[in-house]
Amino acid sequence: MSERSKLWYLENFNLLTGLNKNEIEHLSKISKMQDFNKNQPIYFANEPSSSIFFLKKGRVKLSRTSKDGKEMILGIINSGEVFGEMSFFNEGERTDFATALDDSLLCTINKQELKEFVEKSPKLNLELVKLVGFRLKRYTEKIEELVFKDSSQRIISFLLRIADEYGKELGNDIFIKPFFKHQDLGDITACSRQTVNFVLTELREKGIIDFDRRKLIIHDKEKLREMTN
Secondary structure (H helix, E strand, O other): OOHHHHHHHHHHHHOHOOOOHHHHHHHHEEEEEEOOOOOOEEEEOOEEEEOEEEEEEEEEEEEEEEEOOOEEEEEEEEEEEEEEEHOOOOEOOOOOEEOOOOOOEEEEHHHHHHHHOOOOOHHHHHHOOOOOOHHHHHHHHHHHHHHHOOHHHHHHHHHHHHHHHHHHEEEEEEEEOOOOOHHHHHHHHHOOOOHHHHHHHHHHHHHHHHHOOOOOEEEOOHHHHHHHO
């Protein structure tokens, strides 16, 4: 990838808005772009946490595996987001797995080089701290949902969350694209694939949502909110 293309990607990354041209050029010099194929591992648990990743294209799954081998999806990273940020504050090993859900393009920055850069950029340091706080809040919400909500409410809560974060309004409808496979949605919400299919189909029959393999359309967001209480 040309240096010019790399600069363009960095300049259009939300976390880096506000940095001047010289700062962006320096980040470009200490970073590298990497392509990952669909289903290709990006990093594994127990690996040294030595890099931070900026996802420019595709989607990435963050997950953990229980002692009995069951996978639990912690979150889905979409293009324009950062992951692996805990390595910036932690000298230890990774505790999760990262896997490309689609063909993906990542910008990788060594954490030590990023730390040296951040020392001269308080704004970026603040943004990273806010990002970690946001992720921890999301994990706390996920635990609370597992404890206090039934399977149907967990699925609906997740639909509302992705609508707020990634949905695009068109008239009275909200479009989320791409959508998730039912198995992935089940892994995220700790439900079976059959339960996910039942809940989504019931919501569609009531006219609250519509969906196919590629997208989700929410027709009545307020009705969904009522169903989580």
